[in-house]
Amino acid sequence: MIPELGHFALALACVLAVVQSVLPVVGAERRDARLMGTAGPLAFGQLVAIGTAFGCLAWAYLVNDTTVSNVVANSHSAKPLIYKLSGTWGNHEGSMVLWVLILSVCGAAVAAFGRGLPTALKARVIGVLGWVAVGFLLFILFTSNPFTRIWPPPMDGRGLNPVLQDPGLAMHPPTLYFGYVGYAVTFAFALAALLEGRVDAAWGRWVRPWALGAWCFLTVGITMGSWWAYYELGWGGYWFWDPVENASLLPWLAGTALLHSAIVVEKRDTLKVWSVLLAILAFAMSLLGTFLVRSGVLNSVHAFANDPSRGIFILALLMVYVAGAFALFAWRAPRLSPTGIFAPISREGALVLNNLLLCSIAAVVLAGTLWPMFADILTGAKISVGPPFFNTATAPLAIPLVIAMPIGAMLPWKRADLWAALQRLWWAAVAALVIGFLALVVAGYPVWPVLGMTLAAWLVVGAAADIADRTGLFRRPAQAWRRAIALPRAAWGAAIAHGAVGISIAGVAGMGVATDTLVQLEPGQSTRLAGYEWRMDGLSDVTGANYRARRVTVTVLQDGKVIAVLTPERRTFIVDNQTTAEAAIHTNALRDLYAVLGEERGTAAVLRLHHNPFAPWIWFGGLAMAFGGMLSLSDRRMRVAAPAPKAATVPA
Template sequence: MIPEIGHFALIMALMLSVAQSVLPLWGAHRGDARLMATASPLAFAGLVAVGVGFGALIWSFVVNDTTVMNVVQNSHSAKPLIYKITGTWGNHEGSMVLWVLTLAICAAAVAGFGRDLPSGLKSRVLAVMGMISLGFLAFTLFTSNPFDRVWPPPPDGQGLNPLLQDIGLAIHPPLLYVGYVGYAVTFAFAVAALIEGRVDAAWGRWVRPWSLAAWAFLTMGIAIGSWWAYYELGWGGFWFWDPVENASLLPWLVGAALLHSAIVVEKREALKVWTVLLALLAFALSLLGTFLVRSGVLNSVHSFASDPARGVFILGLLAVYVAGAFALFAWRAPAMAPQGVFAPLSREGGIVLNNLLLCSITAVVFVGTLYPLFLDLLTGQMISVGPPFYNMATAPLAFPLVVAMAMGPLMAWKRAAFWPVLQRLWWAACIALLAFILALVLGGWNALPALGFACGFWLLAGAAVDIGDRSGLGRTKFANVMNRARHLPRAAWGAAIAHAGMGVTILGISGMGLATERLIALPAGGTTQFAGYEWRLDHVRDFQGPNWTARKASITVLRDGQVQFVMEPSRRFFPVGRMTTTEAAIRTNLARDLYAVLGEERDGPTGQREAVLRMHHKPLAPWIWIGAGIMALGAGLSLSDRRVRIAAPNRRRREAEEAARAGAPA
């Protein structure tokens, strides 16, 4: 009965989304206040309906209802409760319900927090979001129904993919979806503005917090997915330039350009056409990622589905939403003339450079990801585009981007002078140069990591210079500096912290470039020297888990004969899925990771059983994810600034504008 209630709730949500797509839009076109007023109640009702459907799906997984095909294919009675719950979205069908739920929450947030929005703009935004919900609800119900029944029910389910039975993969998809759907909101604002034919500072002020929130969640989603790959897959890397990894990186890059460009629209009413284009592109790339993951065109550990029919449906949605939006853009864009004029050397100019470099990196990743697919489709020839291509193609673009990130915030709006900016950054340049020289000498004359260290310290020092300059450091008394620093807008602090977080992440990536590893087979009691430690394999034993068995090694790590710690890597076997996973053992002191992986066991030359061990020493590896957390923290701090969240114009000005458009006295 509960699955039927969930199914009915999704059908009801589909019907509500039809009404939400039509009534407010028609009301805005006709100037009918009653029809426009239906937008918010329909958005709230849609949230309730999708919430009921999602709750029914969770209930089916928790009680292991094997009459539901989705539960049979992705759950098992022996699975821990936490993974029964997270297994709800650890599959294609459930993840689509989570996607639609996230979209409904965002639509309800626009309805609830958008009281100061002009009613015409608000109704059009919610109507566009209703159209997006309509497409994905139709996709879910007609091609990916999560409540399909099976009869007779099997005695138990087939279990969730063992790789997904991890807390990192439980958190990773919801964060990504909030990021993707956040760009659906900026897309809706862009389409609504194109329909109205007007983009102004108020529009930029509304787009900015949504782009900031979407970017922050996407940052955390990508970071947690990278962290999971690092410790769960056992290969010791954090980014492989996998096509599905790239699919999440593409909207992140364009989203970073969007949130900077929206500032210019808000402050200077310039870059209007460009900002609208970025808002359309960010969501288009989010949809592209959905297509790649679910169409079956890629074979990846990240892929959810391999049904070509689903891929065709998503491709149709991509064509309708993106082609329709870009056709509207081509029609309306010429009328959105920019008002703010600025010199190339200015803060606006720095943001334009930032945007061009980010979009250039996006183009490189886009081509590298899709070119093998098109080549296979057209010629049948299969090629692989791997890390060497991406590293060599993006590095020349990333370096000037990092240089500009520290200089841009120090430039004045409209027109700036280059020399005063350099004067304020001279000591940051000295720190970067010193870091480059030290890394070059201590890192074995490896130029690329040394350049990375220079870039990381440049950004850290640049963020400190930005805050110091805003606080009057060097121009007034220290007490005044501290007082001004305390009263700086949270948005200013947030931007500096986010830039510093990028610097920390670059330092972590550069440290990984100096990583060392060793592959060795040891018998019980055998030892080896690595990374300044003595590693002793004590034993390899069997271990029983809740729904798996394991072979676990015990490795004692010593220095100067003194025991430092014990590491226990293992290999887990899941009987239900007939699959083996690798569980790496990681010991960190935040300055480096010691990383051990247990491989296969074999007979040694003397007939004694040996275990194959792979050991890594990874300097600064934790800084990659610490930096991502700092970036998200900076975005959150900016978002907490009331001046970023509260839309302009205020309610009185909004009412006056609406009265003037209606021909009534204000």
């Protein structure tokens, strides 16, 4: 009965979404307060309905209801509780229910916290979110029903994919989806503004928190996914330019450009067309990623589904939403004329350059990701586009972007003196050159890692120089602490996020000089790598909650002193008889010692050993970026329609 209740709740949510997509929008066009007033209750009703459906699906997983085919395909009674729960969204059908649940949460949040929004704009935004919900609820009901019954029920399920049975990956999809769906809200704001025919500074202030929140969640989601691939897949790398990895990178790039463009709309009442276009593109990239993951048109280790009928449905949604949005944009964009004027050398000009470079990188990634599909359709050729192409094609765009970031933060609005900004960054430039010199001469790094370390230092010290300049650290040091306390959290957050990009770049540069080896060792034998002695001490059997494993003990020594004991495993999951490699990692925050167990040959073991300098900095930088964004989001001025504080009364 519980699955039927969940199915009914989804159908009810679809009906509510249809009504939500019509009544508030019609009310906004007619200026009918009663119709516009239905937006909030409909959004909350949709949240209750979809929340009920998601709760029913989670209950089916927790009690291992084998009459539900989705549970049979993705769960088992022997699974640990956390993976029973994460199995709810660790499959195609469940992940789509999570997607619409987060969308309904966002719609209810706009209704609850958008009290300062103009009534007509708020009604249109919630109405557009209803349009989006209708498409995805129809997709679930007609192609991806998670409550389909199976009869007779089997004794138990087939279990969850072993590589998904990981705490990090359990949280990866929810954070990623909050990012994707957050851009559905900015998309709704863009379409609502186009329908109304007006984009102004207030619109930029309302959009910015949603763009920033979506960007933070997407940053965390990408970081967690990259970390999972690093330690779970056992490949020893951090990013493989996989189609699904690219699918999450594309909306992140467009969303980063949107975030900076919205700042200009709010501060200077210009770049309106840019901002609306980027809001549409960010959501379009999210939909494209959904299509790539679920259609099966591109092969990926991350793909959820391989079903052409589902892919066609999502492609139809993509065409309807995106083509409709661009048609509306083409009709209304001429009315979005900018009122602010600025010189090319200004903060506005720097942000325009930022947008151009980010969008160019996104175009390169998009072309490289989709080209294998088009080549197959047009010529029948089976080709793959890998890291050499992406690294070579994106580097000439990423390098000037990184160089411009600290300079742009130093430029004032409207008109600026470039030389004056560079003079305030002289010590950042000196620090970057010193770091590059040390990496080249002392460490002996190759050219690309040296360039990476130089750019990383430029960003980190440049972010510090921005804060020092804002607080007057060198001009009025006695007042610097007081000014630092009074500095808006948004300024601190921006500096932290920019510096965190440099930290991640340093980690990537360190991985450029990583070393590895593949060896076969008997117990007691050892090998040398990166100045360490790696000794294989023996093999043993281990039993887990729902798997059996072979574990090898590897002791890492330096000058006869034990540095770490690594225990990589090869796990065989009992239910589905799949084998996974569990890497063992020892880190000291400056480098990772990384070991993976391969095949066994008698008493010997095949081991792949890695020494990865600065690898932890990649993920620390990603989390620091998100922290900087959250710090900015906590600034009172970033809240939607927050009233300005009243000035103190001064006696006459």
